[in-house]
Amino acid sequence: MRKVLIVTYWYPPKRTIGALRPAKWAKYLPEFGWEPIVVTVEPHSDLYMRHGTLADELRQGRVYRTRDLSLNELLYATRALSPVRGFARALSSAPENNPEGRLKSRNPLRRLGYLAYWVYKQFICFPDEAVPWLLEYPKIERIAREERPEVILSSSLPNTSHLIASLLSRRLAIPWMADFRDLWSQNHVLPRNVLLRWIEVLLEKKTIEPAAGLITVSEPLKRQLEQLHGKPTYVIPNGFDPEDFPNEPPPSDPSGPLRIVYTGSVYPVHRDPRTLFAALQMMLKEGKIRSRDVQIDFYGRRLNVVWSSLESYPDVRPMVRFMGEVPYEEALKAQVSADVLLLLEWTDPKAKGVYTGKVFEYLGAKRPILSVGPTDGVIAELLQETNAGVHVQHAEEILPWLHRWLDEKRAFGCPRWLGDPQAIGRYSRREQARYLAEVLSSVAKGAFSA
Incomplete structure (x- = not known):
């Protein structure tokens, strides 16, 4: 059976919508000839599991876990300290899409907390809160060398997954597909300030440069990615699992x-x-x-x-x-x-x-x-x-x-x-894994075409 190395920060038992896509792919890919080798993190706290966990349904393959060095996890771990308690509360409860509106709060301390949150999201979490995961790259490269996958598949958000996969592809000469559940520099939820946006676009282009192709969830996002990167792009929407x-x-x-x-x-x-x-x-x-x-x-x-x-x-x-x-x-x-x-x-x-x-x-x-x-x-x-x-x-x-x-x-x-x-039925996780297997086979043959 052919091997695909899946690099994803979100994966069970973390209970997030982002964990479902790579986990379901890993569940069903063996039915179509691909053995998933998953590289993810070991949960550091209950931050994403306070209200239940997701089951890992992997039937064939392996899951390797590194340390979870996310800045969100670090902040959550220090939430009991009074100087950061309010900031941690803002991180866990405030919507990320409207910092300007939050700054209009009449409570000065709350406004200060929201300002700190905005600075945290804009400048400290760059390109995202998982950027310290890069410190685990040597371990991830050793895993890739031992497993010898035919294709690398990374899934974002966070985009640090793509940074890691890009390094692996360059150093090991393994073809790589980048999956964008959400866009990176073109993301509508967290628009960067002018300077950071320019830097972020350059970082995204440099990171995606060695990719054989891209995957995303819809035709409009496909057009945006093709316009930015000029690479062949497949559309594989999210889906549901009847089971x-x-x-x-x-x-x-x-x-x-x-x-x-x-x-x-x-x-x-x-x-x-x-x-x-x-x-x-x-x-x-x-x-x-x-x-x-x-x-x-x-x-x-x-x-x-x-x-x-x-x-x-x-x-x-x-x-x-x-x-x-x-x-x-x-x-x-x-x-x-x-x-x-x-x-x-x-x-x-x-x-x-x-x-x-x-x-x-x-x-x-x-x-x-x-x-x-x-x-x-x-x-x-x-x-x-x-x-x-x-x-x-x-x-x-x-x-x-x-x-x-x-x-x-x-x-x-x-x-x-x-x-x-x-x-x-076309949106079942099994059918999407079938299509993904075809994409991976094309990439492995060097015959990728969208």
Whole structure:
């Protein structure tokens, strides 16, 4: 069996969306002739495992672990020290996308903490918080020399994974593929200041120079990468694993409320539920529904954003439940048991080529999806392709769907799911591993072409 060396910072047991993609590839690649040799880190703390862990489902291959030297882990380890306690709290809870808004806080100490956080993210974490992982490079090179892989595959974020893989490729003359779950210097979440952005672009170009080709998750991101690097690029979206979901029929309760479930993080402005709340408030004021007719359950992080949004919609407040962070398996069970799954898309126009990983989990849950956000992005196209749900931008557009789902709930016990199984099946983790195996084989032959 041919070997591929996978360099990824995120990997089970760390419970992050970034760990799923490389872990599922490693799970299924042996079915298509490739043995995964995974290089990752040994968890240093419970920072990414406080609310459960991810299981490593590797069936064939090996996992090598180095020290986890992430700056985030270092900061988390010192959180009990009073001088850094507030900063550590900002790191673990503050959204990374709006430092300017946070600096407008009226609390001087909080503003100082947010300013320190901004400096930390902009200057200290360059190119990212995992940059100290480069100190483990000698060990990683020894692993690569012993295993003698035919291809190297690195996955980001963090982009330090690409720095390590680039060095390996140059020194060992092994072809390398760089997987971008998110973009690097073109990332919409953390725009650098002018000077750092210029340096970051140069660093990205120099790092990617020896790569045989690139992989990313959508056509818009593919075009951006090709424009920057001029290298052949494949699109392998994120996906879902049918084996993760409980094999249970959806609940049937005509007398119960229409249960809308959201799993994931919530962000002010860019990803918040006010559009849905506005639609429900309209229906309540018009007497079309009662508060007990609809129940909205939020699972995940930063739910304080939901609470703040409800201040403008007091009539909707009794319909909302805050479930907090739960283990991954419990989140999937919540999705399967929902009547409707709520998806909040990132509103920044620069993110129109970005899939949230949750949309693929929602496809696997086989429940109607209500997606709220801009209408010209890849998620709207995905839902149209799979017929797995609806995509809306304004509260008025939600009203007919809520009426329809309520009617179906009362008539059949749960809304009907009309997804196209064949179209959805293309996004299974197994099918994506099959395609990745073809890409790796092309790279190993030196016949890569997008």
